[in-house]
Amino acid sequence: MKVGVIGLGYWGPNLVRNFLAQPEVDKVIGCDLQESRLAMIKRKFPGADTTNDYKALLKSDVDAIVIATPVDTHYKFAKESLEAGKHIWVEKPFTATSDQAKELIDIADSKDLKIFVDHTFIYTGAVRKIKDLIRAGELGEIKYFDSVRINLGLFQHDVNVIWDLAPHDLSIMHYLLEDKKVVGVAANGIANYYDLENVAHLSVYFDNNCFAHFHVNWTSPVKIRRMILGGDKKMLVFNDMENFEKIKVYDSGVEMESTEKIHEALIQYRIGDMYSPKVVQTEALNLGAMEFINSIKENRVPLTSGYDGLKVVKILEASDESIKNKGKFVAIND
Numbered sequence: 215m216k217v218g219v220i221g222l223g224y225w226g227p228n229l230v231r232n233f234l235a236q237p238e239v240d241k242v243i244g245c246d247l248q249e250s251r252l253a254m255i256k257r258k259f260p261g262a263d264t265t266n267d268y269k270a271l272l273k274s275d276v277d278a279i280v281i282a283t284p285v286d287t288h289y290k291f292a293k294e295s296l297e298a299g300k301h302i303w304v305e306k307p308f309t310a311t312s313d314q315a316k317e318l319i320d321i322a323d324s325k326d327l328k329i330f331v332d333h334t335f336i337y338t339g340a341v342r343k344i345k346d347l348i349r350a351g352e353l354g355e356i357k358y359f360d361s362v363r364i365n366l367g368l369f370q371h372d373v374n375v376i377w378d379l380a381p382h383d384l385s386i387m388h389y390l391l392e393d394k395k396v397v398g399v400a401a402n403g404i405a406n407y408y409d410l411e412n413v414a415h416l417s418v419y420f421d422n423n424c425f426a427h428f429h430v431n432w433t434s435p436v437k438i439r440r441m442i443l444g445g446d447k448k449m450l451v452f453n454d455m456e457n458f459e460k461i462k463v464y465d466s467g468v469e470m471e472s473t474e475k476i477h478e479a480l481i482q483y484r485i486g487d488m489y490s491p492k493v494v495q496t497e498a499l500n501l502g503a504m505e506f507i508n509s510i511k512e513n514r515v516p517l518t519s520g521y522d523g524l525k526v527v528k529i530l531e532a533s534d535e536s537i538k539n540k541g542k543f544v545a546i547n548d
């Protein structure tokens with residue numbers, strides 16, 4: 215396979231490295247407008263070719279195009295790549311609007327091409343372990359999903375903090391709670407420095423008694439990457455800042471004996487053991503690249519497809535509308 219990577223800024227070099235490491239890939243061609251980025255790729259990865267001309271790359275015999283440019287350019291590169299008959303890998307978030315995402319999915323379907331959306335966290339050992347625990351019924355029914363992703367982060371020029379950071383957590387939420395249906399969102403945020411929000415809170419509502427909340431911030435003095443899943447059997451904390459015990463499962467919970475009259479209800483707290491399951495440490499991008507290649511070889515939908523990208527973009531779009539209206543509930547038709 216030959217793979218072209220468009221966009222060699224912060225994230226692109228990681229993609230070049232991981233595609234070069236795949237046994238099925240015999241050529242990687244990096245593309246960027248900036249000569250300094252091409253020179254860096256040549257220096258760090260002598261096995262890769264480079265070009266500053268993406269149109270020539272699309273006309274070449276590459277099988278797949280990896281798009282790691284700013285979000286507002288994803289659609290243009292993705293559409294031109296599909297029209298040139300290439301399978302595509304698109305960085306998160308998939309597109310800038312849900313209409314763009316739907317159009318790309320239709321083009322890919324009509325040409326029997328694959329769309330892989332880089333929801334990187336789905337390929338981490340930690341998230342896969344949490345999925346296994348949920349599948350095995352270890353946590354019981356999930357009642358809430360509470361996520362914090364904050365630090366002194368890199369301001370983006372084209373998207374606000376929700377579009378930049380929340381796709382990670384939203385993709386994890388969809389993956390872990392795949393049996394639940396999102397019905398709408400409410401979001402609040404503030405833009406302290408320019409016209410894009412740098413701090414935001416996003417709530418996602420489901421059709422049953424389950425709720426998810428996301429706190430994202432580019433201007434926090436401390437770095438927190440933590441997620442809590444409240445199950446009715448056990449509760450789980452995923453702390454991505456931990457090197458070893460990333461996941462902790464708590465045999466803790468609340469039981470209410472009568473719910474008819476709250477002042478008469480007997481609430482019992484259960485505080486039991488905690489354990490930390492082993493998490494596989496393989497680099498997520500390596501597994502992602504493998505999944506993309508296998509989905510092409512086996513002619514099947516990849517684990518993180520255009521449809522998964524679209525589901526996240528719908529929530530991001532709805533969050534913009536909600537923020538404009540000071541946290542108004544915005545319905546989502548999934």
Ligand SMILES: NC(=O)c1ccc[n+]([C@@H]2O[C@H](COP(=O)([O-])OP(=O)(O)OC[C@H]3O[C@@H](n4cnc5c(N)ncnc54)[C@H](O)[C@@H]3O)[C@@H](O)[C@H]2O)c1
Pocket residue numbers: 220221222223224225226245246247248251268281282283284285287305306307332333334378
């Ligand atoms: N999956 C993840 O964990 C993860 C992490 C970081 C960034 N990303 C995503 O990767 C994408 C890129 O982010 P970044 O932080 O690397 O951005 P960046 O601004 O550092 O890099 C973008 C690069 O694209 C190049 N570019 C722009 N237009 C081009 C064109 N017409 N032809 C060729 N090159 C062009 C720019 O010169 C630049 O080098 C974004 O979608 C971002 O959300 C994903």
